[in-house]
Amino acid sequence: MTRESAFSFSIDQLSKHLERAERILFVTGAGISAESGLPTYRGIGGLYEDRHCNDEVPIEVALSGAMFQQRPEVTWRYILELERTCRGARHNQAHELIARFERHFEVCVLTQNVDGFHRDAGSSDVIEIHGNLKHLQCTRCGHGQEVVNYEHLDRLPPLCDECGGVIRPRVVLFGEWLPEPGVERFRDKLEQGFDLMVSVGTSALFPYIMDPFVAAKSSGTPTVEINPAETDLSSLVDFRLPTIASDALARLWRLIDT
Ligand code: OAD
Numbered sequence: 001m002t003r004e005s006a007f008s009f010s011i012d013q014l015s016k017h018l019e020r021a022e023r024i025l026f027v028t029g030a031g032i033s034a035e036s037g038l039p040t041y042r043g044i045g046g047l048y049e050d051r052h053c054n055d056e057v058p059i060e061v062a063l064s065g066a067m068f069q070q071r072p073e074v075t076w077r078y079i080l081e082l083e084r085t086c087r088g089a090r091h092n093q094a095h096e097l098i099a100r101f102e103r104h105f106e107v108c109v110l111t112q113n114v115d116g117f118h119r120d121a122g123s124s125d126v127i128e129i130h131g132n133l134k135h136l137q138c139t140r141c142g143h144g145q146e147v148v149n150y151e152h153l154d155r156l157p158p159l160c161d162e163c164g165g166v167i168r169p170r171v172v173l174f175g176e177w178l179p180e181p182g183v184e185r186f187r188d189k190l191e192q193g194f195d196l197m198v199s200v201g202t203s204a205l206f207p208y209i210m211d212p213f214v215a216a217k218s219s220g221t222p223t224v225e226i227n228p229a230e231t232d233l234s235s236l237v238d239f240r241l242p243t244i245a246s247d248a249l250a251r252l253w254r255l256i257d258t
Pocket of ligand 1 (some may be wrong): 228243244
């Protein structure tokens with residue numbers, strides 16, 4: 001079977017599952033925002049590729065909770081760099097298509113991305129399991145603020161207007177726990193069950209991303225991976241669509257919107 005005919009076969013099979021499906025889970029990662037011009041984390045041109053930050057520590061160290069406690073300005077320099085890569089970028093067709101799926105299905109999106117694009121595109125049930133760069137919070141008094149970007153931050157680390165404490169974005173740094181409300185919501189959703197689970201643009205390295213797909217396998221829930229490259233998930237899923245997110249999602253959308 002050629003790659004294209006394997007692809008068409010997967011799409012045909014998926015059409016049967018989509019006909020019966022009511023609840024769909026999309027699990028997304030940096031790859032879905034690649035078409036918005038954002039870099040991914042791993043792979044060629046990825047943020048982690050052979051990179052040490054200016055402070056001569058590996059990125060994982062600079063972006064860790066421990067570093068933020070000791071030297072928040074180091075972590076902030078890197079956060080600022082991350083935020084600059086998102087500045088001016090916006091959601092793309094892949095985010096829009098996922099939002100559009102809500103016309104036909106109950107859709108939950110679990111994203112590892114901190115760019116906020118799923119909500120911007122109109123998805124209504126989004127769990128941002130790694131947080132969102134646009135939500136800032138004071139580490140001392142808890143005062144929170146929503147920002148469009150970080151252009152206004154004129155000192156690092158930025159300090160709270162209310163109490164002078166160090167401000168941080170509400171994102172998960174290396175070595176930190178996932179936000180409990182998001183974890184609980186996701187657990188509840190998984191307990192309610194899905195009729196189809198779709199991974200889009202993630203290397204699926206973390207157990208909390210991989211495990212639900214492993215569980216789906218044993219419960220017989222059909223699973224899909226949309227990713228031009230192979231990942232640890234590739235051999236596990238029922239259907240692999242080895243193409244970019246907007247292309248695969250557009251083909252799925254055409255199956256249901258006829
Ligand atoms: P990665 O950079 O690990 O993986 C991105 C995946 O997207 C790769 O498998 C690519 O092949 C795929 N990809 C690239 N372009 C694509 C496209 N146009 N369409 C579809 N797929 C495409 O990013 P994540 O899996 O999101 O966590 O990384 C997970 C977490 O690791 C991030 O949230 C971040 C990082 O440490 C934190 O910062 C806590």
